[in-house]
Amino acid sequence: MDILNSLMDGFSVALQPYYLFLILVGGILGTVIGMLPGLGPATGVAILLPMTFSMGPTASLITMMGVYIGAMFGGSRSSILINTPGDGAALAATFDGYPMAMKGRAESALAISAIASLIGGTIAAILMTLMAEPVAGLAIKFGPAEYCLLMVAALSMTVSMSKGNMLKGFLSMCIGLAISTVGIDGQSGLQRFTFGVLELQTGIDFLVVIIGIYALGEVFKSFSTLGEGGKKAQTKFKKIWISKDDWKRSKWPILRSAPVGFIIGALPGAGGTMASLMCYNNEKQLSKNKEEFGHGAIEGLAAPESANNAASIGAMIPMLSLGVPGSGTTAVMMGALLMLGIQPGPLLFAQHPDTAWGLIASMFVANVILAVVNLPLAGVLVRLLAIPPKILYPIVLSLAFVGCFAISASVVDFYILIILGVAGVLMARVDIPTSPMILAAIVGGQMEQSFRQGYRISNQDLGVFMDSGIAQGLLAVTVLSVLLPLIKAIRSKTTTKPA
Amino acid sequence: MIRLKRMFTGMVIATTSLISINAAIASDYPPHTINMVAPAGAGGGWDLTIRTVAKTLKDTGLVESNMPVVNRPGGGGAVNLSYMQTQTGKGDLISVYSPPILLTNLTGLTQYSYKDTTPLARLITDYAAFVVPENSKYKTIKDVMDALKEDPKSVKIGGTSAAGSMDHIQFLLVAKAAGVENLRNIDYVSFQNGSLIAQALGGHVDLISTGLGDVAGLVQSGKLHALAQTADKRIGTGLIGEIPTVKEQGIDVIFENWRGLFGPKDMPEEAVAYWHDALQKMVATPEWKAALKRNGWDDAYQDEKAFTEFLGDTNTQYKTLIKSVFGR
Numbered sequence: 126m127d128i129l130n131s132l133m134d135g136f137s138v139a140l141q142p143y144y145l146f147l148i149l150v151g152g153i154l155g156t157v158i159g160m161l162p163g164l165g166p167a168t169g170v171a172i173l174l175p176m177t178f179s180m181g182p183t184a185s186l187i188t189m190m191g192v193y194i195g196a197m198f199g200g201s202r203s204s205i206l207i208n209t210p211g212d213g214a215a216l217a218a219t220f221d222g223y224p225m226a227m228k229g230r231a232e233s234a235l236a237i238s239a240i241a242s243l244i245g246g247t248i249a250a251i252l253m254t255l256m257a258e259p260v261a262g263l264a265i266k267f268g269p270a271e272y273c274l275l276m277v278a279a280l281s282m283t284v285s286m287s288k289g290n291m292l293k294g295f296l297s298m299c300i301g302l303a304i305s306t307v308g309i310d311g312q313s314g315l316q317r318f319t320f321g322v323l324e325l326q327t328g329i330d331f332l333v334v335i336i337g338i339y340a341l342g343e344v345f346k347s348f349s350t351l352g353e354g355g356k357k358a359q360t361k362f363k364k365i366w367i368s369k370d371d372w373k374r375s376k377w378p379i380l381r382s383a384p385v386g387f388i389i390g391a392l393p394g395a396g397g398t399m400a401s402l403m404c405y406n407n408e409k410q411l412s413k414n415k416e417e418f419g420h421g422a423i424e425g426l427a428a429p430e431s432a433n434n435a436a437s438i439g440a441m442i443p444m445l446s447l448g449v450p451g452s453g454t455t456a457v458m459m460g461a462l463l464m465l466g467i468q469p470g471p472l473l474f475a476q477h478p479d480t481a482w483g484l485i486a487s488m489f490v491a492n493v494i495l496a497v498v499n500l501p502l503a504g505v506l507v508r509l510l511a512i513p514p515k516i517l518y519p520i521v522l523s524l525a526f527v528g529c530f531a532i533s534a535s536v537v538d539f540y541i542l543i544i545l546g547v548a549g550v551l552m553a554r555v556d557i558p559t560s561p562m563i564l565a566a567i568v569g570g571q572m573e574q575s576f577r578q579g580y581r582i583s584n585q586d587l588g589v590f591m592d593s594g595i596a597q598g599l600l601a602v603t604v605l606s607v608l609l610p611l612i613k614a615i616r617s618k619t620t621t622k623p624a
Numbered sequence: 625m626i627r628l629k630r631m632f633t634g635m636v637i638a639t640t641s642l643i644s645i646n647a648a649i650a651s652d653y654p655p656h657t658i659n660m661v662a663p664a665g666a667g668g669g670w671d672l673t674i675r676t677v678a679k680t681l682k683d684t685g686l687v688e689s690n691m692p693v694v695n696r697p698g699g700g701g702a703v704n705l706s707y708m709q710t711q712t713g714k715g716d717l718i719s720v721y722s723p724p725i726l727l728t729n730l731t732g733l734t735q736y737s738y739k740d741t742t743p744l745a746r747l748i749t750d751y752a753a754f755v756v757p758e759n760s761k762y763k764t765i766k767d768v769m770d771a772l773k774e775d776p777k778s779v780k781i782g783g784t785s786a787a788g789s790m791d792h793i794q795f796l797l798v799a800k801a802a803g804v805e806n807l808r809n810i811d812y813v814s815f816q817n818g819s820l821i822a823q824a825l826g827g828h829v830d831l832i833s834t835g836l837g838d839v840a841g842l843v844q845s846g847k848l849h850a851l852a853q854t855a856d857k858r859i860g861t862g863l864i865g866e867i868p869t870v871k872e873q874g875i876d877v878i879f880e881n882w883r884g885l886f887g888p889k890d891m892p893e894e895a896v897a898y899w900h901d902a903l904q905k906m907v908a909t910p911e912w913k914a915a916l917k918r919n920g921w922d923d924a925y926q927d928e929k930a931f932t933e934f935l936g937d938t939n940t941q942y943k944t945l946i947k948s949v950f951g952r
Contacts, residue, residue: 326703
């Protein structure tokens with residue numbers, strides 16, 4: 126019961142009024158930062174960094190934890206209300222969250238998002254307490270081949286799930302893959318598709334793609350209807366809560382997605398975006414109400430929300446137990462730890478038990494505090510929908526540009542943003558789904574790089590992609606995700622024929 | 625409001641003039657605000673360095689101007705470098721750079737080089753470390769070099785930066801000095817998603833070429849084994865202090881991952897003199913020494929003259945290597 130004792134010691138730190146206050150302030154700041162497109166947890170923590178220096182290591186880390194988890198809660202608010210994810214991890218929340226809001230169910234959407242985040246985060250914090258060591262061990266088993274197959278599995282799931290025409294899904298994916306190749310290629314050091322533009326050397330940030338396609342795309346689409354008054358603004362608001370039926374539908378997706386999100390989050394470089402997208406696809410696959418997905422299915426929002434909070438906690442594992450930052454945010458946190466004179470890694474728990482366990486306990490506390498703060502906050506935010514489109518859309522537009530600038534401080538990204546916005550409208554016109562493109566833009570680069578890493582390390586032997594148990598498992602998932610819809614399609618054809 | 629503004633301006637003028645009197649220099653440098661630029665995003669080495677410099681200068685009162693830290697990422701620092709060309713002749717921008725300012729130019733990623741800036745001072749340095757998993761068959765860096773001489777494909781080298789950038793070049797410099805031929809045939813694998821150290825822990829690459837500071841914790845815990853580092857002497861204490869230098873093992877080369885400060889090209893003389901003074905004083909303060917210790921940095925101070933000369937020499941060294949490996 127050593128762990129339990131240590132955790133209790135951690136709580137005795139995290140529950141002191143001073144630290145509670147810091148979590149609260151950090152959490153609210155984080156929520157606001159998370160809501161703004163382009164400003165994610167990494168930026169939020171980095172901005173706060175200098176302020177926390179005078180506080181001492183424990184207080185400083187706990188505040189950052191508040192900001193981090195706050196940003197995870199906040200990220201999906203803007204996904205649901207204005208179809209603009211605050212960061213990559215909140216992308217999946219647009220798929221069903223925004224349709225829910227359009228159908229006048231924004232209150233339930235905001236409520237389930239906070240509840241799923243709370244439950245997902247708490248489950249992950251429990252897993253973190255109990256299994257940090259074995260999960261860290263699993264994470265380092267992922268070599269280039271396994272990373273590559275993980276990305277392939279994620280991509281094939283999205284493409285095969287995309288509504289309607291699989292060929293169109295495939296086309297959309299190819300556009301995304303093309304976007305992901307822009308920039309300096311790591312393995313050769315050569316430039317690809319940069320056309321001599323310096324800013325393109327680092328590639329096109331997937332957040333720019335997301336903001337362009339979703340936020341700008343949404344606004345541009347409205348131009349055609351704006352003259353006729355556009356869609357009506359919502360005027361009446363219900364309580365921010367969910368019905369019994371909503372809960373029944375969301376319960377299992379939330380519980381299932383948390384451990385999956387946690388493990389994917391623990392893989393260095395995979396993160397919340399991947400975790401939430403994979404869990405969304407899982408639920409769509411498992412659900413009886415498949416056709417509702419994408420049109421406001423509550424479980425389609427609950428699953429990714431649970432997964433991304435779980436992933437954000439999983440991402441702390443490589444940093445705390447290996448001393449390897451697994452994501453942008455944890456890299457900033459690790460920098461902060463170093464500046465405060467604490468070396469993260471295997472020795473952290475032995476050398477600074479107060480800080481380490483205080484941090485873990487603060488994950489539990491932060492999740493609860495944020496859920497409590499977020500429910501009433503949602504009551505205020507939901508009134509955004511009362512703003513008529515002709516006023517709301519210009520606000521969205523300026524937020525999109527500000528967010529885009531915050532990512533890379535580059536004007537070149539503005540042009541890319543506009544081009545993508547127009548592309549978003551055109552794709553909607555001809556019914557090409559956008560989610561395969563976005564996912565491909567996110568994972569394409571890493572998929573290609575890890576393929577070439579694995580291929581080079583094995584001296585050009587493709588067998589490496591089938592050697593390990595993890596690799597075989599991921600291959601099986603990929604094959605199934607392509608075959609299952611096909612088999613179903615064939616079966617439904619043969620059964621409908623005689624009738 | 626207007627009165628407040630006027631008061632504020634008055635205060636600014638008063639403080640700046642006070643500083644000049646204190647410093648006994650009759651000039652209008654330093655300005656009220658000096659932008660401290662990290663040519664990368666928040667959280668990396670450049671960012672940490674410039675923030676530490678700004679904080680130390682402020683805390684010790686050596687510079688009283690406002691020193692906001694600006695992140696201008698992109699192109700491995702090249703975006704900021706080309707921005708600096710628009711600030712030629714100005715004195716209110718200080719940027720941090722390290723060997724990539726030479727490498728991005730030599731590999732053709734940007735047309736600008738260190739010659740398009742005003743080098744102000746070299747401050748600190750880290751060294752390269754060559755690290756293997758706990759149970760690796762390679763016990764010394766000589767073992768690795770011998771294996772590479774036998775078959776350049778036999779050892780896979782991992783690094784964070786892209787091929788042709790720092791992690792790759794630092795290894796090749798050592799390999800070249802060790803007498804390995806066919807440097808082009810050595811397989812270098814870039815892990816830019818931040819998973820490099822995890823890849824080494826899992827034994828997915830044979831050796832990683834990285835910074836001594838980046839692996840210090842893991843080496844100390846015994847999970848990774850460092851074969852060699854590239855300083856001219858042993859560094860640090862404990863297990864870190866036990867890492868042999870490549871020189872000790874008969875490979876006559878050192879590699880320094882220095883970080884230094886640069887102003888825009890043709891920076892006014894008074895600004896250069898001001899920073900010469902401020903930085904020379906800063907590196908002697910206990911605050912700066914504490915920061916060095918905290919971050920595991922090695923003091924490598926050189927003033928603007930020595931630094932410029934150093935840059936010239938290093939540039940030639942890299943140029944020869946890159947030409948022989950990449951033919952560019």
